[in-house]
Amino acid sequence: MANDFWILLAMVIYFAAMLSIGFIYSKRSNSSSKEYFAGGRGVGPWLTALSAEASDMSGWLLMGLPGLAYFTGAADPLWTALGLAIGTYLNWKIVARRLRRYSVVAGDAITIPDFFAKRFHDTKGVISTISAIIILVFFCVYVGSCFVTVGKLFSALFGFDYHLMMVLGALVVFVYTIVGGYLSVVMTDFIQGLLMFFALAVVFVGTVASAGGIGETVAFLRAIPGFISGTQVASPTLDPETGKQIVEAGKAVFGAPTDYGIITIVSMLAWGLGYFGMPQVLVRFLSIRDAEEVRKSRIIATSWCVLSLASAVCIGLVGRAMMPTHLLTGTDAETIFIVLAQTLLPSFVCGVVVSGIFAASMSSSSSYMIIGASAMGENIFRGLFHKKATDRQVMIVARITLVIMFLFGCLVAYDQNSSIFQVVSYAWAGLGASFGPLMLCALYWRRANKVGAVAGMVSGTATVFIWHNLVKPLGGVFAIYELLPAFLVSLLCIVVFSLLTEKSNDRMLYEFDHYMDDPLPGTLPSGSVLVDEPMEAMAEEVSGQRGALSTGSAGERR
Numbered sequence: 001m002a003n004d005f006w007i008l009l010a011m012v013i014y015f016a017a018m019l020s021i022g023f024i025y026s027k028r029s030n031s032s033s034k035e036y037f038a039g040g041r042g043v044g045p046w047l048t049a050l051s052a053e054a055s056d057m058s059g060w061l062l063m064g065l066p067g068l069a070y071f072t073g074a075a076d077p078l079w080t081a082l083g084l085a086i087g088t089y090l091n092w093k094i095v096a097r098r099l100r101r102y103s104v105v106a107g108d109a110i111t112i113p114d115f116f117a118k119r120f121h122d123t124k125g126v127i128s129t130i131s132a133i134i135i136l137v138f139f140c141v142y143v144g145s146c147f148v149t150v151g152k153l154f155s156a157l158f159g160f161d162y163h164l165m166m167v168l169g170a171l172v173v174f175v176y177t178i179v180g181g182y183l184s185v186v187m188t189d190f191i192q193g194l195l196m197f198f199a200l201a202v203v204f205v206g207t208v209a210s211a212g213g214i215g216e217t218v219a220f221l222r223a224i225p226g227f228i229s230g231t232q233v234a235s236p237t238l239d240p241e242t243g244k245q246i247v248e249a250g251k252a253v254f255g256a257p258t259d260y261g262i263i264t265i266v267s268m269l270a271w272g273l274g275y276f277g278m279p280q281v282l283v284r285f286l287s288i289r290d291a292e293e294v295r296k297s298r299i300i301a302t303s304w305c306v307l308s309l310a311s312a313v314c315i316g317l318v319g320r321a322m323m324p325t326h327l328l329t330g331t332d333a334e335t336i337f338i339v340l341a342q343t344l345l346p347s348f349v350c351g352v353v354v355s356g357i358f359a360a361s362m363s364s365s366s367s368y369m370i371i372g373a374s375a376m377g378e379n380i381f382r383g384l385f386h387k388k389a390t391d392r393q394v395m396i397v398a399r400i401t402l403v404i405m406f407l408f409g410c411l412v413a414y415d416q417n418s419s420i421f422q423v424v425s426y427a428w429a430g431l432g433a434s435f436g437p438l439m440l441c442a443l444y445w446r447r448a449n450k451v452g453a454v455a456g457m458v459s460g461t462a463t464v465f466i467w468h469n470l471v472k473p474l475g476g477v478f479a480i481y482e483l484l485p486a487f488l489v490s491l492l493c494i495v496v497f498s499l500l501t502e503k504s505n506d507r508m509l510y511e512f513d514h515y516m517d518d519p520l521p522g523t524l525p526s527g528s529v530l531v532d533e534p535m536e537a538m539a540e541e542v543s544g545q546r547g548a549l550s551t552g553s554a555g556e557r558r
Contacts, residue, residue, distance in 0.1 A: 004158055007342075010351025011358065015172055018188050043186055043284070045293040049300035051189030052284040053088070053308075054196060055366075056275075060424045061312050062196065062357045063149055067334030069316025070327065073227035073234035075260040077316065079268030081309035087272025088305045092298035095276060098443045098516065100291040105515040110286060111371070112279045112435065113379040119442050120450035121508050125384040127453050131435065132375035134461055135279055138430040139368040140405055144412025145423040146173075146365035151413060153357050156335040157342070166413050169358065173365050174406045186287070188366065197304060199353040200311035203337060206344040207315055211322040220321040226257025228317065233258050236328075244328035252325050267481035271425075274432030274483055276439050279371045315340065369405050373398035425481070426468065433460035433486030441494050446512050452498030460490030 043051075069077040102119065109115035113135065117128035151166030211217045218228070226232030236245040237253040246253040275281060288294060319336040323343075327333045341353045377398035382389040412423075438456045441448040463486035471478050471485075504512075 004347075006347035007157060007351035007354070010348050011355050014352070014355040014358070017191075018172070021187050021191075043287045043289055045288065045296040046300060047186050047190045048284050048288045048293075049297040050193035050304060051186040052281045052297075053301050053304050054189040054193035055280045055284075055368075056088075056278060057196070057305075057308065060145070060149070061308060062199065062337050063152065063334045064424065065309070065312040066316035066319065066337050067327075067330065069313050070320050070336045071236060071330050071333040073224070073229070073232075073257075074313065074317060075226075075230055075233050075264075076268065077313045078230055079260075079265050080271050081313055083269035083272035084275075085272075085302070085306050085309060086269070087275040089298070089302045090272070091275035091278075091281065092294065092301055095282070095439060095443065096285040096288075096298065097291045097294040099282060099285045099439070100288055100294065102443060102511075102515045103286050105511050111374045111378050112282050112286075113375055114383070115286070116438065116442065116453060117379070117383065119508075120448070120453050121505065122450045122453075125379075127450055127457075128379040128383045130454060130457050132379040134430070134434045134457060135375045136372050136401075136405070138427045138434075139279075139372040140408040141412055141423060141427040141430075142368045143365045143372075143405055143409030145427070146361040146368070147409050147413035148423065149361040150358060152335060153338060153354065153361075156338045157354060163414065167410055169361070170365070170406060170410055170413075173361070174369070174402065186284075193304065195352075195355060197308055199337075199341075199355075199357070200308055200315065202349075202353055203340050203344065204311045204315050204318075207318045207322055207340055210344060211318050217318055217321045220324075221317060224254055224320070227254075227320070229257070229260070231260045233260050247325045247328070250325065252328070263477055263480050267479075267484065270481050270484040270487070271428065273436055273487050274428045275436075277432040277435030277437075278428075279431065279435065280368060282435075282439065283371060312337075365409070369402050372405050373401040376401040426464075429468070429481065429483035429486060430461060430464045432483050433464050433490050435460075436487055437491035437494055441491070441498075445495075445498075446509065447498055447503065448494060449498045449501060449504050451501040452494040452496075455497040456490045456494035459493040460486050463489045 065077050065081070068080075099115070103109045103115050106115060106118035109118050113128040113131035116122075116131055117125065120127060122128065147166050147170045150169030151162040154160050154165030154169065155162040208214060208217065211220075221228045224234055227234040234257055235255040237255045238244065239246050285294070288297065316333075316336055319340055323336070323339065326339060327336055337357065338354055341350045344350075345353060377394040381397040382394050386393070434457050437460065438453055441452070441456070464482050467478075467482040467485055472480075472482060503509075
């Protein structure tokens, strides 16, 4: 009981600190919708990098990934982690800087739907509305996965009722998000990113030491068929009545391993494609104060990602050697990080470390909620229904959206047997396929137009639903992760529909051709004619945006 008190005290202190941050930033965040949704484009490289990674990884990094490694061995988490590490680097390398610059040229866009709409000159709000709806649908699922993590955390730590703890934890996230806006989310994400890294490092080192060292641990794991193979998956033998792994003579029973073929490897590597369409990461690129600081953020983010993923996988593997018969279902296995922290660490330190799990869930769910709220407020309410809406009206709609997302997330999380890894994989595929191909085409392909953009988003979303529910159950080659086929279908539709319809107007082409120029030209090339606006208006607008592109620096270089 005394141990529980110290653990709980550490977590209460942590919760109080996070809520305080929300109130500290509330005055500045509520000064305008741009401050509330994008931090006024004044976020530095360290905050940008760690907040992006913390919001991206969520609770599955400390529960879902170690749980997968504990239950079925190295193959699944290893290839998934590799795909995510590669995707993280490429996203920062080929998207971040270009998106930061283009978002300013394209009418100073502060949300991802807003960027797509302004990039393709969609004045009727079709693109922004569709993209906002997609964000709301999949982010509600994402928020639910975070709330599942919170419920499992407190249930495993203290034996409290799962549903009560899930709702209370969700309320903490909801309060500091609705009060503090984007800046509070970024600042708390930064702190939570540091805490997650500390938690992983401490538990990993402690687990290896307690398991008897690396040599003995590897020898034990090798004795489990296929457990540390990259091309095989261990097969726990389950009791048909209870669904739990069978234990005989004090040892967990495993059957013959199953092959981990090239299709499955490609499926796991395909997780990396999702980064190009993740709004919670892409919005960080919009808010960084200077495009020239992206390189520093890329180094920080990639290093954090690689080390954290490696630690999470190793914790699950070594945890099996240390506690081979403790967790006998896939769902229970997702608590291995918590069980190890309780076993290895002093109570107060354990409270700090397991706060890393809550940190992960808080950082992700708050980011999903603020992006969903911005999609509804900026892109649907102001963009479609009330173009002259004030910032105050937009933020009222955004806060109502936060309430709805909070309630829907609780509904999704109500089933405590939900697999965090599976829930996240579904939402990841939906967002990655809907927005990833479009983002790449928007930044790199001159011929892409708004018809192709709509076709790409709709086809990507539809393919995820169809493939996951109807095609994937067929097995064989069709069992591939739905993100990959949906990504390819979306990309194909963007190209085909763009080529079959009329070309973009001269102004859009001019913006594309010069958005990476420094300084931005103030006049159009000789002989050019704008289709939708006079030349003087264009020159005036582009000239006015030079300062925004170089905020925080003396000037950018191409």
